[in-house]
Amino acid sequence: MILDGKCPTGPIEQTWDKHRFDLKLVNPANKRKYNVIVVGTGLAGGAAAASLGELGYNVQAFCYQDSPRRAHSIAAQGGINAAKAYPNDGDSIYRLFYDTIKGGDFRAREADVWRLAQVSNNIIDQCVAQGIPFARDYAGYLDNRSFGGAQVSRTFYARGQTGQQLLLGAYSALSRQIKAGTVKMYNRREMLDLVVVDGVARGITVRNLVTGALESYAADAVCLCTGGYVNVFYLSTNAMGCSVTANWKAHKKGALFANPCYTQIHPTCIPQAGDYQSKLTLMSESLRNDGRCWAPKKKGDTRPPNQIPEEDRDYYLERKYPSFGNLAPRDIASRAAKEQCDEGRGVGPGGRGVYLDFADSIKRLSEDTIRERYGNLFEMYEKITDENAYKSPMRIYPAPHYSMGGLWVDYNLMSNVPGLFVLGEANFSVHGANRLGASALMQGLADGYFVIPYTIGGYLATVKPGQVKEDHAEFKKSMEDVNKDVNKLLSINGKRTVTDFMRELGTMMWENCGMARTKESLEANIKKIPALREEFWKNVKVSGSGADLNQQLENAGRTADFLEFGELLCRDALHRNESCGGHFRSEYQYDDGEAKRDDVNYCYVGAWEFKGVGVEPELHKEPLKFENVHLAVRSYK
Amino acid sequence: MSDHKTMTLTLIVWRQKNASDPGKFETYTAKNITEHHSFLEMLDCVNEDLILEGREPIVFDHDCREGICGMCSQVINGAPHGGQVRTTVCQLHMRKFKDGDTIYIEPWRARAFPIIKDLIVDRSALDTIIQAGGYTSCHTGGVADGNAILIPKPVADEAMDAAECIGCGACVAGCPNGAAMLFTGAKVSQLALLPQGKTEAAARVTAMTKAMAECGFGNCTNHYECQAACPKGINVKFIARMNREFLKAQFA
């Protein structure tokens, strides 16, 4: 099947405005008759629930945490992009659009990205109005910093906690609507199934994580704002609870999964310290504004970093990418770090690390300036490693961070299942094969505040409200299915813990489908994952009861889904015989090690249709057309 | 990676089946712990052993494990988050402990935070306080340009100091009265400092302090335990500012 993204046509500058006019509207008096479910309360979900509630829809919002304020958007550190061009340095909506398309290695839809760039400015205004304390200069104007993949300063920030501040802004808007009664909030609920009636999304089945009870919720539209899936690598910068479960359940009910192989490995994370480790911690990309990446020139150089003289250091990013230097995009910086370590020039335990050095900046600007800019990051680094990064360079290594792939959506953010909308990291839409820094916050809030409020109206105006209620047979069936899975997990009583399985899957994914992939490594995974999945369902040990708060059971369910999803990720990576963005196939590279894209054969979105567990999924393609940006080799040299 | 010395620790952990169970302490041993384990990873190891022995693992709230989501909530040896300055439990590392140590682990204890299970408490009262007025009533869209309101850097910086709150509730857990003054004061102050929040300042402080009392939080007696417990080091000056805003609101 050839998929149609339903993108508006005509001059790109007018696409969104024209489309907004073309969308049908729901009469204000009728809005309250429509129920909308929002799953997840991060930037996309929080903003969507608040905005839809404010418009007058009847919103039910769900999150697995104890409060909507805890979604993992909160952990984003560096900033949020917008095309405000306040610094007068040549920025424009067009340039943000262009940078994002190029940063994504020409694998995103032009119209979607244009819209993102266009509404980016509204986001900053909205956040300021909410009382988000963005950094300001002494004259009182908003301050900007630089981020990877751009030669302009367009990143707005609130110390090293921009994600937290933006999320708390969305959370406060959401809280206002909860108080007003337009949004009903359900905390500590995990979505375990999408209910589809006659091909249309009509609701969800959730597990109350405190009582263990399964609950049904019906609605006229369901918005999944459930984040990304890089916890499939087990160790990642994501929160422990981040999972593919909500997306995967929707996928199993018919929603297409697009580009799962586009996973972002963030170049600056604290290296792993031991096997017991449960997660990896990100050090913001903003550090690369003032930090210089280097590795020793000599293999196996064990001298302390301060004793390695300048001539024995390789500032590899500055050497390889002189025009972008340390601010090369993430995929490129990550691969470069891996390259250093693979050549035996890595530092720290196991040689899995490179240095991020602030000595020059401290000399140039003073330690106080560096402390003011990144103090909390240096503090965090010291807590975890017990090392003082003002005195000796940080050790960093790439780690899984973000997923560009996600459920397939059209221009209206609606999946191929009518009534199912997907927002934020959970969808595949704007980042192509690689996301630029400070663009995730932009996308989440764009989708939530400024896209879905328009496009959901266009859909709801065409459906009669309240057609299906919770007593429908499909809801009962869904609940029975979920219940069956829960009981099965509890009854296996095997010999290995859930974490044990997840760790094995993660290692497999990281080694064979991580920063670099080959046909052989992927085929090995496609063989090994089903075997591991089979063992899981025979040998996992989940104790306790289903009618209680049971964290093992929660993890078991998520792991079961990762065990199915991991295979899809590998299949997608195997079918895409090219290297682009976060997807690097070792077979497809230029002599200098740069990614070799194949625009003739792979300039499309690959969206997979579920055909059954262990059954080969079916690939559908949405061709990508580039009418405003010239398809070119992506160079940051 | 296993060249580090390992520690063995005795854990005395609060176990409580549900809200109505009286609960009790139980003793566990944590073995093969290195100085690089985070506190939660140490508990993960204990739990893995418990699961394999067929016993119920200790449940505790946690999510981001990088000190920002505010989910983790344990009182360790009497100190919320373990007492290391500006550190959440998830950021606390075992190098702060010695081989052979005995560690008491308890949930947040406050009237407004009923225990759900083991170390997990219900903190929805904090949401209720925010819902009472912890926002500016701006509409999505239709707002002024971000630079239309100039905010002096010191004001923006101080608002940010207050806005750093992660809503973990350690201030409540640390307060002998179970008061939420630091939590509420931080939000009231953030919005009262900024021009965007000034319009509704009087109504906000009135509504939020009222909600705070209705949720069952205690009152402030100026011990400043909250500031010591706060993993973000939020200063009690924001309580003073809230008091001032409250007083102003009486004459507004």
Next chain:
Amino acid sequence: MQLLSSSIGRKIVMAITGLLMILFVVVHLIGNTTIFGWISGGINAYAHHLHAFPPLVWAFRAFMLAAVSIHIWYGIQLTIENRGGRSQPYAVKATQKATFASENMIWTGLLLLCFIIYHLLHFTMKVVPGMALVPDAEGAINVFTMVVSSFQNFFVAFIYVAAMVTLFLHLSHGIQSFFQTMGWSTDRTLPVYVKAGTLVALVLFLGYVAVPLSIFAGILKG
């Protein structure tokens, strides 16, 4: 009115009434020191001036009684509300900032109430036995003699010194608390208030105990 229904409002009332009492205690101390004879006629003259216009004396007493009563009433009320603010005590207590003084305000406060009652019975109503009440020609009691004879008794001197320790504790937390509750402190000024408050409490303590101690030690003689 929310001022009196909210805890912050009631604390503000406590802060203001507390301030009134602090001012009273300061003036009272200045009056006490006249016993050392730095005004002509010493403490007898001071006492005479103070009681020169009875309506004012009674009005002032009524005012102070009201302030004390409100302070105590809200103090008890807020303390009761705070009981059980913590559902259950921690097995291990690791106090980081709270002090003995801050944790025992209710008890130091109530002890001071007992002391005030005793003090009024003692020197104002003069019904406590064991002191020399010598009237002068106009029938006024010689205050100097009364005070000196009282404090020559160990137990009386001890009660007064103990009460002043209690006052020191109460004020060392109370003075900085006043600024915090009124919202007049910042991160820079609060440490100053804490130190200054303790210093003021210490000066008051030393000033007050100077009288009974110097009498008991025989430095000040009748």
